[in-house]
Amino acid sequence: RKEVEQDPGPFNVPEGATVAFNCTYSNSASQSFFWYRQDCRKEPKLLMSVYSSGNEDGRFTAQLNRASQYISLLIRDSKLSDSATYLCVVKGNYGGSQGNLIFGKGTKLSVKP
Amino acid sequence: GAVVSQHPSWVICKSGTSVKIECRSLDFQATTMFWYRQFPKQSLMLMATSNEGSKATYEQGVEKDKFLINHASLTLSTLTVTSAHPEDSSFYICSAFLRTEREQYFGPGTRLTVT
Numbered sequence: 001r002k003e004v005e006q007d008p009g010p011f012n013v014p015e016g017a018t019v020a021f022n023c024t025y026s027n028s029a030s031q032s033f034f035w036y037r038q039d040c041r042k043e044p045k046l047l048m049s050v051y052s053s054g055n056e057d058g059r060f061t062a063q064l065n066r067a068s069q070y071i072s073l074l075i076r077d078s079k080l081s082d083s084a085t086y087l088c089v090v091k092g093n094y095g096g097s098q099g100n101l102i103f104g105k106g107t108k109l110s111v112k113p
Numbered sequence: 114g115a116v117v118s119q120h121p122s123w124v125i126c127k128s129g130t131s132v133k134i135e136c137r138s139l140d141f142q143a144t145t146m147f148w149y150r151q152f153p154k155q156s157l158m159l160m161a162t163s164n165e166g167s168k169a170t171y172e173q174g175v176e177k178d179k180f181l182i183n184h185a186s187l188t189l190s191t192l193t194v195t196s197a198h199p200e201d202s203s204f205y206i207c208s209a210f211l212r213t214e215r216e217q218y219f220g221p222g223t224r225l226t227v228t
Contacts, residue, residue, distance in 0.1 A: 004156075043206050043219040044157065087156070101147075101208075101217060103157040 002104075003027060006088050009107035017078050021107050023071040023088030030102075032091040033064055035073045037084045038106060044087055047073075078111045085109070115141050117209045119220035126197055126227055133193045134223045136207030142187035143209035147217060148180075151204040163190040197227040 006023045013019050025033075033050040048055065050062040050071055061074040071088055088104035116139040126132050136146055144165045149157040161182050162170040169182035181193040190209075194201055204224050208217040 041204070041222075041224065043222045045219070046216075100159055100162075101157075102159075103149075105154075105156040 003102045004088055004090050004104035006086075006104040007107045008105075010110060011107060012110045012112060013078055014112055015078060015080060017111075018074065018076050019078055019109060020075075021073040021086050021088070021109075023073075023104055025069050025071070025088075025090045025102075027090070027102075028066075028069060030069075030090045033071050034089040034091070034101075035060075035062055035071075036087040036089050036103075038087055039084050044089075044103075047086070075109075078109075080111050080113060083109055083111045115139075115209070115211050115214075115216075115218040117207065117218045117220040119205075119207055119223050121223060122221060123224040124226070126225070128198055128227055129196055131193055131195045132197055132225060133191055134205055134207075134225075136190045136192070136209070136220050138188045138209040138211075138218070141209070141211055143190075143211065144187060145210040146184060146190040147208045147210070148182065148190075148192050149206045149208070151206065151222075157206060160192075165190075194225065197225070199227045201225065202227045 004025050035047040036044040037047045038044040048057050050064045052064050054063040059076045063072045085106040085108045087106045090102045118137045120135045146163040148160045151157045160175045163182045163184040165184045171177045184190040204222050206222040207220045
């Protein structure tokens with residue numbers, strides 16, 4: 001089983017749509033959780049951290065369910081500029097003091113006019 | 114936020130040659146830097162953890178004699194791909210760990226094509 005699994009995608013949605021990404025992780029010792037965004041041929045950029053209580057940043061809402069080892073990202077009112085690959089990332093405390101980042105394969109989102 | 118640079122941004126080399134990629138933290142000191150590799154439509158895979166002043170720690174399946182890592186200063190780590198083969202063609206990304214924020218900051222990546 002892969003350490004971090006995501007919806008395969010791609011997701012093709014019209015502008016203004018709401019889109020949800022799902023992610024599961026296998027290591028229950030994982031400590032921190034993130035969503036990154038990666039544009040084509042670019043480095044990943046941190047979109048937001050994910051907390052157990054759920055957190056929101058504008059049109060983006062992230063949620064974490066530790067019991068089921070599940071993470072989600074919801075994008076409301078999607079914009080053309082949201083088109084990118086969204087990476088689910090997990091950090092454990094099992095590889096040195098800072099832990100390793102484990103990346104999912106990513107889900108590609110295309111927002112169409 | 115913290116800035117990390119990589120050089121070169123892309124490189125084409127012939128099979129059998131060696132290529133050096135530099136990763137620099139521009140406005141902070143990083144005792145730890147990470148090297149990742151990403152093949153098309155695949156996830157970023159950690160190759161090795163580079164620690165300033167000591168030997169790098171390689172992930173399982175990554176040949177340490179092929180991918181030489183040197184972290185000679187607190188702002189520079191280098192990855193040398195030795196005797197490159199076409200299957201080494203990939204997107205190589207480094208990140209630098211900013212201890213005060215407990216965050217990794219990524220470089221812009223280096224696209225390597227081996228012909």
